[in-house]
Amino acid sequence: MNGSATDGLRIALFQGPATAGDVPAFLSVLDRRAAEAAGRGAVLLMLPEMALTGYNIGAPAVRRAAVAQDHATIEAIRAIARRHRIALLLGYPERATVERVHNAAILIGRDGAILANYRKQHLFGSVDRDAFAAGDADSIIRLGPFTAGILICYDIEFPEAVRALALKGVDLLLVPTALMRPYEIVPRLMVPTRAYENGIFVAYCNRAGVEDDFAYTGESCVVAPDGSILARAGSGEEMILADLDPAAIAEARALAPYLDERRPEIYGPLSGVIER
Numbered sequence: 001m002n003g004s005a006t007d008g009l010r011i012a013l014f015q016g017p018a019t020a021g022d023v024p025a026f027l028s029v030l031d032r033r034a035a036e037a038a039g040r041g042a043v044l045l046m047l048p049e050m051a052l053t054g055y056n057i058g059a060p061a062v063r064r065a066a067v068a069q070d071h072a073t074i075e076a077i078r079a080i081a082r083r084h085r086i087a088l089l090l091g092y093p094e095r096a097t098v099e100r101v102h103n104a105a106i107l108i109g110r111d112g113a114i115l116a117n118y119r120k121q122h123l124f125g126s127v128d129r130d131a132f133a134a135g136d137a138d139s140i141i142r143l144g145p146f147t148a149g150i151l152i153c154y155d156i157e158f159p160e161a162v163r164a165l166a167l168k169g170v171d172l173l174l175v176p177t178a179l180m181r182p183y184e185i186v187p188r189l190m191v192p193t194r195a196y197e198n199g200i201f202v203a204y205c206n207r208a209g210v211e212d213d214f215a216y217t218g219e220s221c222v223v224a225p226d227g228s229i230l231a232r233a234g235s236g237e238e239m240i241l242a243d244l245d246p247a248a249i250a251e252a253r254a255l256a257p258y259l260d261e262r263r264p265e266i267y268g269p270l271s272g273v274i275e276r
Helices: 023-039 059-065 072-084 125-129 153-157 159-167 185-198 247-255
Strands: 009-015 044-046 087-095 101-108 114-119 140-143 146-150 172-176 201-205 221-223 229-232 238-244
Touching: 009 023, 009 201, 023 044, 023 072, 023 087, 023 238, 059 087, 072 087, 072 101, 087 114, 087 172, 101 172, 114 140, 153 159, 153 172, 153 185, 159 185, 172 185, 185 201, 185 221, 221 238, 229 238
Parallel strands: 009 044, 044 087, 146 172, 172 201
Antiparallel strands: 009 238, 087 101, 101 114, 140 146, 201 221, 221 229
């Protein structure tokens, strides 16, 4: 992705579509939203967790809808990225093998190349555990002046996961999510805290609407390294944009130098097993 250390990055988050499950309809929406975001100067458009198919659709439907990275649907998404010259990050059910399906997020470059494919590591409840195998590898990629990492939804609620990426040099965290009520505390308090305690940008892109018994909270947000909110959506279908300035990282870390002042020699139990 183009960019220099002084360019910054404009990103867009699409909090939708409010309904999912019709792949051709989704591709049509994605095409329109990609054109809109590119027209407004964004170089990256994010969509939510499992945006391609819907999230709370049941394990049998997930297995039927799962696609490999070389599937025609992914090729169609790559063509949209190329057509509008905008990078795309979105969630989908990835078929890794005949039996193994992951809750994944794929990052496609402005030229249509697959830049990264992240598999959710922390599975949430039966909606994840009945349908998906857990991932175990990071996805870190250079995006303009930033080193970007990807997490999915529940992953960001574990401070260790975010801190581990920050220690690997990540300064922009991209998080597709499908957060439902009553967990509004996550975008309101937890996401800004993760940004502040690590001195990183966090882009958190949620779903809107209702899917079976899940009422999604919306409230997608882009948070600066000092914890301030650069953009926040409401509860409905919406697109938000934010400009990320790399200079803000050093400024925030100078005021809150948590990464430099850690004492890892006393944190051993954090990587251990809890005795119950």
